[in-house]
Amino acid sequence: MSSPSRARLIRATLLLGSLPWCLAPAVEAQSTRPTARDAAIGLRFGELRFEPPQVEKRTLESGVTVFLAEDHSLPLVTLDARFQGGYALLPRSSYAAATALPSLLRNGGTTVLPPDSVDYLLDFYALQMTFGGGGQSTFSSVNTLTQHLRPAVELWTDILRNPRFDSREVEIWRDRQLEGIRRRGDDPGLLAVSEFNRIMFGDHPIGWEMDEEDLDPERMNHEAVFQVYSRIFCRENMILGVVGDVRMADIAPVLEEMVSTWPSCTEPLQDPTPPQLRRGRRVFLIPKDITQSTVVMAAPGGISQSTDPDYFASRIGNSILGANGFSSRLLTRVRTEMGYAYSVSSLWTTPARSEGIVVAITQTKSGSTVAATELILEVMSEMRDRPP
Known part of the structure; x- marks a missing residue:
């Protein structure tokens, strides 16, 4: 060298x-x-000061309560109407009609305006209008420029007060639901969640799933939708909210005119009932000739939002367990360390009037189903026995 x-x-x-x-x-x-x-742990923060916005409350002559939060930063006004009532406060025979109600209010036109004329006016005034509902309530809102407030309220009132429930739109909605029922088994994830709700909650509105009997023409037609509408959209069920560039002195007369001819409720809604959760260990299998499994596991969660002092601890616990993506324990163990699944997450529900549930859900190869399930149970046991 x-x-x-x-x-x-x-x-x-x-x-x-x-x-x-x-x-x-x-x-x-x-x-x-x-x-x-x-x-x-070493982070230190200054004192948290929260100053809630000032909200003005007024009861109209009709008895309807209005809440107003003034905000003059932009020339916009949002009006919101909330109605007590949804499919959970009605018999099962009204399930389809109550579920369809928000969509048909938006797409079914009014007694004066056909659906395409409603669409034209929404575009002409640049209005954002929403309709929705849940088990125990139905709602609608409209957002408008301040200069278009009067025509916006008039159109919104016409839709809410004088719905057409166009028979063609009713049939379109019904056909879409029937097609969804026929295709439900094609999506393993959707099928698993649907069956899980039925098994966990039984014959309770939370566990209901649309079926062909619900969509029978005797149950789902123009008259059925209008009957459900009449029970929900009445004066005593209504609360109004307004946010934006308007004062109570200006908006109160407009709202008074809006609700002055609204009918009173003629038939009470059913009282809500808490679900009877399934308890005890059970394994339910839905055989499918596919290469992937969907695993849903759950147990009663023991937390109610309205009364339990551990509510906020449950929010943090759910985030650590599986609701916070890559920093959660489930995703770290099941995906990052073992590679069993692309996605795994948790859900901890905390209803205000009943006990919630703790859920873990993942999809994995058929061959790793047992291993992934055992690992998820292990992580959940660690959270219980050795909390963070």
């Missing part, structure tokens, strides 16, 4: 030999750095 080559080899050997000595202080310094947990 030539002298220059020998010299380079010696220098390289000396450099490599000195690396542990060079790196030792860095490794030692790294070991003394605070962990992310230590850093989080």
Whole structure:
């Protein structure tokens, strides 16, 4: 070996030999750095001050309550109408009609305006109008420029007060639901969640799933929808809210005119009933000739939002368990460490009037179904026995 080559080899050997000595202080310094947990615990924040917006409350002559939060930062006004009543406060025979109600209010036109004329006016005045509902309530809102407030309220009132429930739109909605029922089994995830709700909640509105009997023409037609509408959209069920560039002195007469001819409720709604949750360990299997499994597991959660002091702890616990993506324990263990699934998450429901449930859900290869299920149960047991 030539002298220059020998010299380079010696220098390289000396450099490599000195690396542990060079790196030792860095490794030692790294070991003394605070962990992310230590850093989080060490965070300090100033006193949190929350100043809620000033809300003005007024009861109209008709008896309807109005809440107003003035905000003159933009020339916009949003009006919201909430009605007590939904499919959970009606018999099962009205399930389809009550579910269809928000969609048909938006798409079914009024007694004066056909559906396409409603669409034209919404576009002409640049209105954002929404309709929706849940088990125990139905709602609608409209957002408008302040300068279009009067025509916006008039159109919104016409839709809410004088719905056409166009028979063609009713049939379109019904046909779409029937097609959804026929295709339900094609989506393993949707099928699993649907069956889980039925098994967990039984014959309760939370566990109801639309079926062909619900959509029978005797149950789902123009008259059935109008009957449900009449029970929900009446004066005593209504609360109004307004936010935006308007004052109570200006909006109250407009709302008074809006509700002045609204009929009183003629038939009471059913009282809500809490679900009877399934308890005890059970395994339910839906055989499908596919290469992937959907796993849904759950148990009663023991937390009610309105009365339980552990409500906020449950929100943090659910985030740590599986609701916070890659920083949650389930995704770290099931996906990152073991590679069993692309996605895994948790859900901890906390209803105001009943006990909620704790749920974990994932999809994995058929061959790893048992292993993924056991690992999820292990992580949930760790959360119970060794909480963070």
